[in-house]
Amino acid sequence: MPERAAAQPSLYSAESADPPALNGGRCRACGYVFFPPQSYGCESCGAPPQHLEPVTLAGRGTLHSFATVHLHQAKGIEAPFTVGVILLDDGPAIRSILTSRTDEGLRAGDRMISTMVPQGRDDQGREVVELRFQKAASDQG
Numbered sequence: 001m002p003e004r005a006a007a008q009p010s011l012y013s014a015e016s017a018d019p020p021a022l023n024g025g026r027c028r029a030c031g032y033v034f035f036p037p038q039s040y041g042c043e044s045c046g047a048p049p050q051h052l053e054p055v056t057l058a059g060r061g062t063l064h065s066f067a068t069v070h071l072h073q074a075k076g077i078e079a080p081f082t083v084g085v086i087l088l089d090d091g092p093a094i095r096s097i098l099t100s101r102t103d104e105g106l107r108a109g110d111r112m113i114s115t116m117v118p119q120g121r122d123d124q125g126r127e128v129v130e131l132r133f134q135k136a137a138s139d140q141g
Helices: none
Strands: 004-006 022-027 052-057 060-069 081-088 093-097 111-121 127-135
Antiparallel strands (some): 060 111, 081 093
16 A cells, blocks of 8 residues: 555544544543543543543544535635534544535434545655545445
8 A cells, every 4th residue: 555644643544444543532530532632631520631641533423413515715625515523432523524525315313434535645745645434334325
């Protein structure tokens, strides 16, 4: 497999298993699991940073809600595109761009899995990949 680079290396690894995992954290004091990773202290119980530990979050969850953006003028992504809120099986709710460009066929409650999507090449010629979510195969159709 050619060498790849993550567009957001603090959030996930370009070489993660299938489905790709996310980099999160857990508070050893209260068990709270969070994403994205941070080091300022527990958002739930207020424990200091030394009580936080990195954890790997499985790229699986349930689609909670979604919206399709039809007008967008930023560089790097073409409208329409759909953004979803996914409740990860490991705890946190995250927002992610979905692989479905529109909301056709999507419903709240659909099972979702993470995937890597190519986004071009970096200065070293590596393929840059971005983590997105797609409807799980068992939910398609």
